[in-house]
Each structure stands twice: as C-alpha cells, then as structure tokens.
Amino acid sequence: MGQELFQIVESPIETETVINKVKGREMGAITTFIGTVREYTNGKRTIYLAYQAYTSMAEKMLAQIGGEIQEKWPGTHVAITHRVGALEISDIAVVIAVSSPHRKAAYQANEYAIERIKQIVPIWKKEHWDDGEAWLGDQLEQKAYPNGKPEIEGGGL
Amino acid sequence: MITVLLFAQLQEEARTATLTINEDVLTVNQLKNQLINAYQLYQVNECMIAINEEYALDIDEIKPGDTVAVIPPVSGG
Numbered sequence: 561m562g563q564e565l566f567q568i569v570e571s572p573i574e575t576e577t578v579i580n581k582v583k584g585r586e587m588g589a590i591t592t593f594i595g596t597v598r599e600y601t602n603g604k605r606t607i608y609l610a611y612q613a614y615t616s617m618a619e620k621m622l623a624q625i626g627g628e629i630q631e632k633w634p635g636t637h638v639a640i641t642h643r644v645g646a647l648e649i650s651d652i653a654v655v656i657a658v659s660s661p662h663r664k665a666a667y668q669a670n671e672y673a674i675e676r677i678k679q680i681v682p683i684w685k686k687e688h689w690d691d692g693e694a695w696l697g698d699q700l701e702q703k704a705y706p707n708g709k710p711e712i713e714g715g716g717l
Numbered sequence: 718m719i720t721v722l723l724f725a726q727l728q729e730e731a732r733t734a735t736l737t738i739n740e741d742v743l744t745v746n747q748l749k750n751q752l753i754n755a756y757q758l759y760q761v762n763e764c765m766i767a768i769n770e771e772y773a774l775d776i777d778e779i780k781p782g783d784t785v786a787v788i789p790p791v792s793g794g
Contacts, residue, residue, distance in 0.1 A: 595794050611793065614724055614786055617770040618793075642793060654794055674794055682767070682786070683793030684725040695726040696792040 565639045566622035568615045568683075573641050573652045581639035582659035589663035591670040595654040597647050607688045611644040611653065614682040618642070621681040625673055629658070632672070633665040640673060642683060719779055721748070722786040727758055746775040748785065764789050 565581055579592055597609050626638040642654045656673045660666035677683075685696045721736040728734050738751065745766045752758045765788040766773050772788075779785055 612724055612728075613793070614722065614767075614770075614788070617767060617786065620770055677794045678791065680772075680791070681793050682724070682788050682791055684789060685792040686725070695729075695789070697790040 564619075566619050566626060567641045568613050568618050568622075569641055569643055570645045571643075573643050573655050575652070575655050578639050578641050578655040578657045582637040582657045584637060584659060586635075586661055587637070587659040588661050589666040590657060590659040591663070591666040593654070593656040593670050593674055594652055595674070597649050597651050597653060599649045601687075604689055606649065607690065608649070609647045609653075609688065610686040611642075611647065612684050612686070613642070613644045615644075618681050618683055622677070624680070625676045628676065629669045629672060633660065633669045636660045636665055636669050638669065638673065640677070642677070642681070644683065718781055719743075719748075720784050721752070722784065723758075724787070725789050727760055727764070727787055727789060730758060730760070731756055740779075741781060743779055744775065745773050745777050745779065748779055749775075752787065758787075760789060761787060 563581060575592065575594060579590055582590060597606070599606055622640045626640070629636055629638050637659045639657045640654070643652065647653055654677065656670055658666045658670045658673065660669065687694055687696055719738045719740060721738060723731050723734055723736065736756070748766065749761045752761045767786040767788055768777060768779055768783050
C-alpha cells in the first residue's frame with residue numbers, strides 16, 4: 561500500500577497503514593472506523609460478499625469526501641481505503657482514519673465520511689447466501705436517490 | 718462514439734462491462750432511453766449517470782469520446 565490517502569485496493573487492508581497516513585505532531589486524536597463483513601443481516605446468513613468498484617471514479621469521490629471534511633472540520637486529516645473483490649465474514653471492507661487536534665472533530669468527521677461513502681462512492685456489494693445471490697441497493701435503506709440524485713454537494717451534520 | 722461502462726447487476730444483465738454507442742451528441746436522458754429500448758436495461762431508471770467520472774443531470778450532453786458510466790444505487794462501506 562502506498563501513501564495515497566484515498567484508495568481502492570484488492571488485497572487485505574492493514575489498518576495501521578491507513579492510520580499512519582493521518583498521524584501528525586499537531587494532532588491530539590485519531591478516530592478509526594473499520595467496516596467489516598457481517599454474517600447475519602435481518603436473519604439471513606451471508607456466506608461471502610463481492611465488492612465491485614468503478615475504481616477511478618471511486619477514488620475521486622473518496623478524495624471529494626476528504627475535501628468536504630477539511631472544509632467542515634478545518635485542521636483534520638483524512639485517509640480512506642476500501643477493499644474490493646471477494647470478502648469473507650469478518651474481513652475488513654473499509655478503513656477510515658481521521659486525525660484532528662481535538663477529538664470531537666475526529667469523531668464527527670469520521671461518521672460523516674462513512675455516511676457519504678454510502679451516498680456517492682461508486683462501489684457495489686453482492687451478497688452470496690446459502691440459497692442465492694443479489695446485488696444490494698443502497699445501504700441507507702432509503703429509496704434509491706430520493707432527490708433524483710446523490711447529495712453530491714454534501715449534506716447533514 | 719460513446720463508451721458506456723456498466724457495473725453490478727447491469728453488467729450481469731447486459732453480459733458485458735462496456736457498450737459502445739454510435740451517436741454524435743445525446744443527452745443523459747436520451748442515453749437512458751436508448752439503454753432501456755435497445756438493451757432492456759430497465760434498472761437504468763433508478764441509476765445515476767456519470768460523464769467522465771462526474772455525476773451528471775438528465776439534461777446534460779454527452780459528446781463523442783466521452784466515457785459514460787451507469788451508476789446503480791451504491792452499496793459500499
């Protein structure tokens with residue numbers, strides 16, 4: 561893994577590597593979000609997942625989220641790595657690291673990042689069950705694009 | 718010539734990741750209709766279109782040489 565702050569990768573994600581990208585002497589806090597593959601969703605057992613991305617655009621959208629965060633919480637540093645390909649239960653799908661001089665911004669910005677990933681980053685998840693498979697729609701359990709488009713300009717918080 | 722990238726369910730339905738459309742200029746809306754009429758990709762109705770990796774609106778124009786991606790509701794994270 562290189563020093564790119566916003567990456568789509570095919571190999572397992574090393575959490576420490578993502579954290580190291582946002583470390584700094586001026587920072588007083590680093591929050592880390594680790595998204596992992598869950599076995600049961602609404603009672604249905606997942607065998608494994610397959611993630612697919614429009615990689616070049618996905619990395620641009622991750623960088624856009626990083627830009628939004630730096631506008632909303634000046635002084636923070638953000639690094640995001642999302643894995644694609646076949647993932648097994650408990651594998652790490654995404655790691656978001658946010659550092660900040662003070663902890664509150666790091667917590668808030670980290671949650672903002674995962675919510676935005678679920679809105680605008682072109683990555684798709686295919687669930688494989690005992691009895692079938694399906695590409696999932698949006699994880700926010702909202703209607704697809706309620707406003708006719710993703711909230712590209714950033715919302716919430 | 719316009720290159721159209723397909724992902725996820727649409728890629729499986731079309732049995733290809735890339736379509737080529739021979740049109741000079743068309744709007745996003747016209748492209749969606751063409752994908753539905755010519756390829757029966759009905760899920761296009763609930764998809765966003767990206768032109769050269771930027772989300773586009775239905776009225777935006779697609780020009781020859783553009784790379785267009787059909788983006789189903791995303792489910793990363």
